[in-house]
Amino acid sequence: MAEAILVPQVGQDLTEATVVELHVKVGDKVAKGDLVAVVESEKASFEVEAFAEGFVINLPYSVGDVATVLEPLMHLGAEGETVAPTASASASEPATSSVVDVQSSVSELKTNSKKSSMAVDGPLRASPAARKRVFEAGQMLSQFRGSGPLGAIVLRDVEAQLSTVAAQTAGAQSVPGLKNLKSGHGDPIIFIHGFGSDLSSWRPTVGQLGLENPMYALDLPGHGSCWDLKAKSFDELVDYVAQTISPLGGSLHLVGHSLGAAVAVALSERGSIDIRSMSLLSPAGMGAGINAQFIDGFLGAKSEAALKTWMQSLVRDPDDMAPVLVRATLKARSEADLVGSQQELARGLFENGTQLFSIVNGLRRFNGAASVVIGTDDAIVQSSDVIARTPPHAALYKLSGIGHLPQIECPSLVNTIVARTVKSAS
């Protein structure tokens, strides 16, 4: 079966990375640990290794291309195997959607996608007015496509593209603390990550759900960009999330993983937010036990090898834990005192392997659509507790042979479950 090597997360909350070296081409055989590529962001460069033996069967990028973080960089598979095109292919050509009718007084003039052929090689050309407008909008010139002389970006290109973006996000307000991962229409979906992770972990999920809803994610206190927000208890986490999402108003769908799933249920208990559906992946708070060894080991790991060992315990098949995720975690920890914040938070959440919060009653009282996804081989929370305590009105998905990260271990199935849950309550 074809397996993707993902573009590593090369820095906190960066969405793109440039492919600067490629050491393989389609058809090459690689061994586990081989250096296959180097990608670079404005912050750092990363070596990308093959996580398993196989043949490169799909490699959509060339050196110099810009790739989307946590999307497939290449696929490995058996010799001669082909990979079905996925939605991620569209990610490599985001600019085409920007070509829209011009919003200028020259109403009968239409832009045309062919105009990119007018472009000539050379430096990025843009009129002064276009540059000024791009600067004022806080955007990068390189995000725009020019229709002027010699492919220059002129004001109408900027205005058209900005108004498209504005129209797309019209229903999706900008809320501090909330990252708009995908614009759209309908009730927003909020993603809440688990302990030790951050919002960027949802990026692969967001594009694959096949839903039109706007999608947001947030960093919990002590995580990601909110590493310096101290939370000392579960209630403080819930307070923070309730406060952060309250500006959205209206109805919401929640998707939570582990600790994030518990926060989602606790939010529903507050009653202040109309929660249409909850998709709870490997939820915490369903029983007393938590893998304390994991928490300590995960937070205490200093080297890549040590962290890798602990992170592999999140999944049943160690190969599912892509080395880039381990390195990204390590990198994020080197940029901010995530460990200190998370250790402090852990003390307020867990006590010697006991979870100090429970969502069992909350889930029982929730009367919206709820799905609970639990891997039978989850090494972090006890799957038996989750299975036993999921109330009858919630859909329970027992995934055999799956660990604590079903969204990574069997993404398509989890995506289907989440999409179905959201749709059932729309």
Place this chain on the structure above:
Amino acid sequence: MYREALREAIDEEMARNDLVFIIGEGIAERGGSYKVTEGLLDKYGSLRVRDTPIAEAGMIGVGVGAAIAGARPIVEILYVDFAMLGMDMIVNQAAKFRLMTGGDGRVPFVMRTQGGTGGGVAAQHSQSLEALFYHIPGLKVVMPSTPADAKGLLKYAMRQDDPVMFLEHKHLYMTKGMVPDGEHIIEFGKGDIKRSGTDVTLIAWSNMIPRSLEAAAELAEQGISVEVIDPRTLVPLDREMILQSVSKTKRAVIVQEANRRGGIASDIASIIQEEAFWDLDAPVEIVAGLDIPVPFNLTLEAASVPQKPDIVAAVKRCIHQDNYSAAAE
């Protein structure tokens, strides 16, 4: 009519101030080649409305000298081309006198003349020489495009203490337009928006104004909104009006009948790029006459100066329309 408006201004100012007098070739007995001064001889007598020999150097010298002595002369020069004979008096005397007398001297001298193409009168009777005067510090340069502007600006000119080059256009004398009666005065340095628009700023003066307005009307039918600005006086220049308009439309086209090289359009373009660079969405376009002596042949003469299609094409370049068209094919 333009020529009647000019006559009204002279008439009113002569009635208002006894120091005003006018001299020129054939302006008294014949009423002037363009009939601007018709009837003034009967009204004000031969002392104040005087015919002169064909001797421009002498006429201009008389005018500058009389102005320095305290009178308010208007010297009509039949063609601006002939004003070259009096350039020393204009450039070295009139323009400098106030400064070189430590501010004591005044030269309230108005030279009325006309230029431009349009009659097949060949290279020595068709020039647009405003840039020569524009270049000289100390001279005011006025180029009215409508009858109302002609009256208001001439009345204001005749009340100034500094030399004014009042440049009319041979094609405009018969143009019609409403002219306010009596005290209609237009200050120098105040431009006029001849047509409001949003997409492109078109700057023109004198006879290029009617032509630009025709182009703007044609462009409006194609959905392109052109703002036509007439500075009316080139010195002083209403920079503010130009810059405000350009910052609104982001694009500028300057139309001048004079040949391109060393022209006023180039100077205005440099002002725009310097002051409004970050507002520009396209290079400033200049539509100007060719750098050749104006041909005698009427077809060639027309080809040597901006015509409506030239202006329309420049505006379209400015909004990058060609790129659209090319891309759509």
